[in-house]
Amino acid sequence: MNRKALIISLSGYNLTKKEILLLREYKPWGIILFKRNIKNYKQIKSLIKRIRYEVKDKKYPILIDEEGGTVSRLGNIIDNASFSQMFFGKIQDTNYFINSSLYETYLNKICYILKDIGININTVPVLDKHYKSTNKFLSNRVYSSKIKTIKDLGNKCVDVYNKNKISTVIKHIPGHGLSKVDSHKKLPIIDKFTKKKTSEFYRFLR
DSSP: OOOEEEEEOOSSSSOOHHHHHHHHHHOEEEEEEOGGGOSSHHHHHHHHHHHHHHHTOTTOOEEEOEEETTEETTTTTOOOTTOOHHHHHHHHHHOHHHHHHHHHHHHHHHHHHHHHHTOOEEOOOBOOOOOTTOOHHHHTTSOOSOHHHHHHHHHHHHHHHHHTTOEEOOBSTTTGGGOSSOTTTSOOOOOOOOHHHHHHHHGGGO
């Protein structure tokens, strides 16, 4: 059976009988892990090995949201709460050369952990732009209000992950930073998204 174009999540620390059946019979494209799936280092490595055993694929896509800051699924393994994208963005805006080396070192350390665990896709970087009106759920998850800072750090992030043979998924663009509400709880309506703002937002992707 061909893989279904679907990414699923799991209920806990171990595969249930129903989840094993789902993996064997329906072969979803990949699995994304959340904090509820990660108890400790040994357990998560074992879980990932079991997933790949069931799908008979050593390179099966295992994804995670490990942004740092408020979005850290590895919280039971490492304390990544201080290292948000905004943390590095602020340093970048005051001292580019120090931050370039610092951020690269940080990314390599995260990649080392992810590779050792068995994760091959991380859904980073967040490439939204910070505005005065940006909702607090997103404000520390973006690099900066400056396009150049977003572009430089976003490129650095993707490059380092590529060198470590871990795929990335850029997200929340364009326009999520303009949202005044938490999109997990309410549908945002963006009424300031003019053609001018669209072209501005795409400049750093070129």
